[in-house]
Amino acid sequence: MSEEAKPSRQRSKAKAAEARREILGVAARMMREIGYADMSLRDLAAEVGMKAGSLYYHFPSKEALASEVMRLGVEMVEDAVKGELEQSSHLSARERLILAMRIHLKTLLSESDFSSAHIRCYPFVPDTVREELKAVRRAYNSVWNDIIGAYLGAAATPVQIRHLRYTLLGAMNWSLEWFNSDRDDVDTYVASIAGLLPEQE
């Protein structure tokens, strides 16, 4: 409680926070590359420069760690997409949809191991983890429902919106399986998808 004690306590906190971030980052990369089941905490710890047991100071379990990685993965794309859309209220609904696709893809392909870890690992992660992710996933889906609903217009049915959302997100998320930044270009690919989206009346 003394004034002198504060700095060292803050340093500890800062160090802990940094280690925590590094663990999350390495875990995200490993989950994307080899999957949840094959990511051993021994290997993860080794890449961070610690021993497996030490991870439990920062996270209560492997599941909790994976859950946080995947939650951050959704929040990162969601923040990027929403942030860009807020600055683009002057665009048409179709242009906003295409813009959202560009941001989703850019985040996925060039910035965030977290987002790609989420997409790739979600089907095989323990039920408890999937349960914890329900809320954030629903929130991000609703962002796309709004964008696509605006594009399709007032006459669009919920099932039309849902189907187009699955089609576009499916096509984009699939890029994890083939996109090679040496050969492919995000803007070129976005343009090719955009060519499939007619102007609405």
Add this chain to the structure above:
Amino acid sequence: MSEEAKPSRQRSKAKAAEARREILGVAARMMREIGYADMSLRDLAAEVGMKAGSLYYHFPSKEALASEVMRLGVEMVEDAVKGELEQSSHLSARERLILAMRIHLKTLLSESDFSSAHIRCYPFVPDTVREELKAVRRAYNSVWNDIIGAYLGAAATPVQIRHLRYTLLGAMNWSLEWFNSDRDDVDTYVASIAGLLPEQE
């Protein structure tokens, strides 16, 4: 070598072939549901009604078993798509593309655990398995290159074909993550994708 020995030898062969098929079928379902890494040979054997060690009479390793499941998965969709297309040479290139999508989706969603196991497990399966699958995957890709090339016309560039292939296959394969046969209908969904594909000049 005697005439009398043949029947029992044939029965043995038939029994072995049946057990082998059952193992493959259960493995395909498990791989689709829980993934390659989480599929234990003990559980697999139990569902087939044998013990883990007995599986090694039929397959030399878990990798070899998974490799065969995934190879069959490609061949099943490929056979289904090619078979249908051969009977439909009178259709336009666009109609043939839409037909191919319907067959790919139907096979994936209502018939073949093998195909969905392939799609879901491919990213995380051992390198050796992915290596073995290169040839069949390339062959199926080339089927789609032909279909899409015909649809886009002679002026289409290889990259346009490739991008449209990734977009359509990505959208379709993603249906594994959301399609619910109680709620969704393949033909309705195919129609909604087809609506994105304009008539070519």
Add this chain to the structure above:
DNA sequence: GTCTATAGACGGATAGAC
């Protein structure tokens, strides 16, 4: 063909020293 039994490696998680 399938069994039992087990080798040998590796997994997540915990306790307590420092």
Add this chain to the structure above:
DNA sequence: GTCTATCCGTCTATAGAC
């Protein structure tokens, strides 16, 4: 905060009986 040491479970794969 991180380490060492370890518990205990599970995994693939093999050997040999039947």
